[in-house]
Amino acid sequence: MALANPLELNHAQHLVVHLVTEAKTRFGKPACVAVCDAYGFLIAFARADGAPVRSITISQQKAYTCARIGSTTTAFHERLLREGISIDYFCDPLFTALPGGALLYDSDRSIIGAVGVSGLAPDQDQLLANSGNAVISL
Numbered sequence: 001m002a003l004a005n006p007l008e009l010n011h012a013q014h015l016v017v018h019l020v021t022e023a024k025t026r027f028g029k030p031a032c033v034a035v036c037d038a039y040g041f042l043i044a045f046a047r048a049d050g051a052p053v054r055s056i057t058i059s060q061q062k063a064y065t066c067a068r069i070g071s072t073t074t075a076f077h078e079r080l081l082r083e084g085i086s087i088d089y090f091c092d093p094l095f096t097a098l099p100g101g102a103l104l105y106d107s108d109r110s111i112i113g114a115v116g117v118s119g120l121a122p123d124q125d126q127l128l129a130n131s132g133n134a135v136i137s138l
Contacts, residue, residue, distance in 0.1 A: 034091035062101030062116025073101035100125025
């Protein structure tokens with residue numbers, strides 16, 4: 001699968017820096033931000049000074065889950081609840097349904113990657129992740 005407008009390293013790094021800064025500016029807290037490609041492989045990551053250590057893996061798994069499932073982690077969580085199924089049914093131990101993961105799209109609305117944010121309140125993680133497309137706008 002060749003992407004028309006692949007997510008490049010410079011875009012991913014810009015997004016990571018922007019969201020780490022936004023977390024501190026808007027919410028006064030440090031966060032971890034991970035960006036992966038459309039397959040779920042990590043492209044860029046940052047852990048702000050003082051961000052919880054547990055948020056390293058959580059942010060990466062949020063981005064991974066979005067790319068693999070094709071939805072936000074919030075929508076994935078809602079699906080699990082709605083369908084009454086366990087996350088284990090997907091046979092992928094890296095999946096998470098914690099809020100804070102969102103898809104990234106190119107100008108044709110093709111999925112080019114995903115972003116995961118962790119370290120803030122769940123709704124704040126999701127809010128920042130959802131803003132990712134406006135930051136990279138390919």
